[in-house]
Amino acid sequence: MEQYIIEGGTPLKGEVTISGAKNAALGILAASILTDEDVLIENIPDVNDINVMLEAISNIGARVDRIDAHTVKINGSTISELEVEDDYMRRIRASYYFIGALLGKYRKARVPLPGGCAIGARPIDQHIKGFRALGAEIEIDGGSLYAYADQLTAAHIFFDVVTVGATINVMLAAVMAKGQTIIENAAREPHIVDVANFLNSMGAKIKGAGTDIIRIRGVESLHGTEYAIIPDQIESGTFMCMAAATRGDILIKNVIPKHLESITAKLQEMGNEVQEFDEAVRVIGAPLQRHTDIKTQPYPGFPTDMQPQITVALALAEGTSIVTEGIFEKRFKYVEELARMGGRIRVQGNVAIVDGVRGFSGATVTAPDLRAGAALVIAGLQASGRTRIEEIGFIKRGYEDFDKKIRALGGRIRYLQ
Ligand code: EPZ
Numbered sequence: 295m296e297q298y299i300i301e302g303g304t305p306l307k308g309e310v311t312i313s314g315a316k317n318a319a320l321g322i323l324a325a326s327i328l329t330d331e332d333v334l335i336e337n338i339p340d341v342n343d344i345n346v347m348l349e350a351i352s353n354i355g356a357r358v359d360r361i362d363a364h365t366v367k368i369n370g371s372t373i374s375e376l377e378v379e380d381d382y383m384r385r386i387r388a389s390y391y392f393i394g395a396l397l398g399k400y401r402k403a404r405v406p407l408p409g410g411c412a413i414g415a416r417p418i419d420q421h422i423k424g425f426r427a428l429g430a431e432i433e434i435d436g437g438s439l440y441a442y443a444d445q446l447t448a449a450h451i452f453f454d455v456v457t458v459g460a461t462i463n464v465m466l467a468a469v470m471a472k473g474q475t476i477i478e479n480a481a482r483e484p485h486i487v488d489v490a491n492f493l494n495s496m497g498a499k500i501k502g503a504g505t506d507i508i509r510i511r512g513v514e515s516l517h518g519t520e521y522a523i524i525p526d527q528i529e530s531g532t533f534m535c536m537a538a539a540t541r542g543d544i545l546i547k548n549v550i551p552k553h554l555e556s557i558t559a560k561l562q563e564m565g566n567e568v569q570e571f572d573e574a575v576r577v578i579g580a581p582l583q584r585h586t587d588i589k590t591q592p593y594p595g596f597p598t599d600m601q602p603q604i605t606v607a608l609a610l611a612e613g614t615s616i617v618t619e620g621i622f623e624k625r626f627k628y629v630e631e632l633a634r635m636g637g638r639i640r641v642q643g644n645v646a647i648v649d650g651v652r653g654f655s656g657a658t659v660t661a662p663d664l665r666a667g668a669a670l671v672i673a674g675l676q677a678s679g680r681t682r683i684e685e686i687g688f689i690k691r692g693y694e695d696f697d698k699k700i701r702a703l704g705g706r707i708r709y710l711q
Contacts, residue, residue: 296690298683298697300674301706302656305579306542308703312530312549313339313694314364314523317388318485321462322492322523323347323368324391327356328399328469329496330371331518338364338523342691343386350382350389354396370399377404380437384409386691390418390459393441394466397430402442407434412663414622420457424464427451428471448473448512456481456592461508462489469498471512480508483593484553488524495519527553528599529693530575532668534558535603536700537577538566539610539676544703547574556596560586560604564611585613585650590620602628602669608648609637610676617646628666631659635673635681656681664692671696675705 314337355374383406396403427449468475490503499511598621656679661667674681
């Protein structure tokens with residue numbers, strides 16, 4: 295099984311360049327099939343989830359030319375299959391974006407239902423609510439979702455919860471629907487804005503992305519485009535927490551500081567120094583750091599995808615911190631792994647009570663999911679002695695060259711097949 299071996303105790307110092315945003319790229323790749331013309335996408339992260347998504351796009355018949363690790367040309371004119379194979383849905387949840395894209399372009403789609411996962415049930419009722427509002431018939435049969443519509447007509451949709459996936463999926467289905475669709479209580483994450491900007495570069499008419507009300511005026515068709523993905527907010531934040539936890543000094547390049555404001559604010563509350571530049575942030579980890587409280591919320595609140603990483607930093611700060619997970623119901627599974635390294639965290643429902651310790655000690659631990667895996671790497675880099683992290687396949691789904699970037703910062707980490 296794939297694992298990392300980490301010899302901890304070295305403050306990480308130096309520079310790291312952030313890759314393209316995984317969760318923007320997944321929506322943008324699905325959106326790329328909405329036109330029959332060539333689409334050139336740059337700055338895609340070379341991570342497993344993206345590579346699986348490109349396989350799925352090729353599998354339904356589109357032309358996919360991987361120009362290099364970070365650039366792909368896609369042409370959706372040769373799509374012959376409106377059914378996405380189960381294998382792709384089982385490997386990445388974002389395959390469900392094919393429902394919105396295939397429905398939006400061909401008014402027909404069949405996609406296996408996504409499973410829940412380590413962080414929660416993750417239903418898709420709001421996606422279905424949006425598709426039905428646009429006039430699609432939705433049937434669930436044999437573990438698959440069938441969507442079809444004679445005609446897609448604009449609707450006024452009010453989401454019951456703020457959901458990134460449903461906001462993107464309904465945008466994909468509505469861009470060529472007749473009339474003006476309004477989405478209220480929309481998600482506002484940077485990757486929502488990136489998907490909307492990408493669609494607008496193809497001739498879509500989307501306004502308000504980044505606010506909680508998005509207006510989509512349907513167009514007849516979309517044309518080709520060339521587009522570069524924004525930097526990854528969560529990879530940036532992960533390295534920010536790495537600098538804090540190891541008392542290091544890291545210049546994190548190719549970021550959009552505005553997207554990191556909630557993370558910057560919390561690290562500064564803890565006593566760390568965070569310097570902001572046009573396209574970089576520098577984090578200097580304070581020797582003694584203070585406790586603070588976190589509540590994960592939709593953007594611009596503190597991101598749920600940064601919850602494990604900031605909790606590790608808080609577990610090494612003075613005093614007791616309260617971390618409330620406001621989005622998913624099972625996102626503290628890594629706490630029992632951290633306890634093996636000397637972490638003192640008690641979980642009660644969706645609240646973690648974090649008693650800071652002076653330092654972790656190395657142990658063998660297992661990554662329960664993508665972001666928790668990254669958090670355990672941060673803990674191992676701080677810990678005295680050796681840490682072995684098993685099941686690191688999760689980490690490779692969302693972080694490009696993670697161990698290579700850490701070694702370049704002086705971290706002693708090895709990848710074992
Ligand atoms: C996206 O997941 C991200 N994944 C997640 O990142 C991220 O944690 C999440 O957004 C929140 O920011 C991708 O973009 C591929 P949601 P998504 O729909 O879209 C509930 C990572 O580490 N909900 O915003 O699935 C849901 O249960 C991953 O990169 C419904 O109730 O998240 C959750 O409690 C992990 N009904 C909340 O909304 C629905 O129909 C937010 O989910 C949809 C969601």
